[in-house]
Amino acid sequence: MSAESEYRIPGEPSRPRDVWRDEVWSLPLPASEKLLLLALADHVDEKGSCSISVEDLSQSTGLHERTVRRMLKEFTLRGLISRSNRHVGRNAYRYRLARAE
Numbered sequence: 001m002s003a004e005s006e007y008r009i010p011g012e013p014s015r016p017r018d019v020w021r022d023e024v025w026s027l028p029l030p031a032s033e034k035l036l037l038l039a040l041a042d043h044v045d046e047k048g049s050c051s052i053s054v055e056d057l058s059q060s061t062g063l064h065e066r067t068v069r070r071m072l073k074e075f076t077l078r079g080l081i082s083r084s085n086r087h088v089g090r091n092a093y094r095y096r097l098a099r100a101e
Contacts, residue, residue: 020044020097027080035061036071037080040095048099053092
């Protein structure tokens with residue numbers, strides 16, 4: 001059982017964020033990578049997409065903005081996320097989490 005799922009109210013339907021957090025918890029990743037993916041999962045819709053800025057991700061994780069940018073680029077190269085090429089407001093991009101295989 002993941003750490004996230006044990007905090008759900010019994011009988012309450014699973015929300016999109018819960019499903020994506022469970023996906024992230026299941027990945028064998030270093031703590032900082034898992035932290036950044038969990039921060040993304042906190043903002044996703046039912047399709048696994050979210051719009052968030054590097055600055056907001058940096059503030060919510062405590063990681064330096066440069067580190068967040070580097071990790072997001074690595075996640076894209078590894079197929080963990082995809083990123084739109086357009087800004088969607090206040091320096092935010094649209095990200096989509098990939099399902100764990």
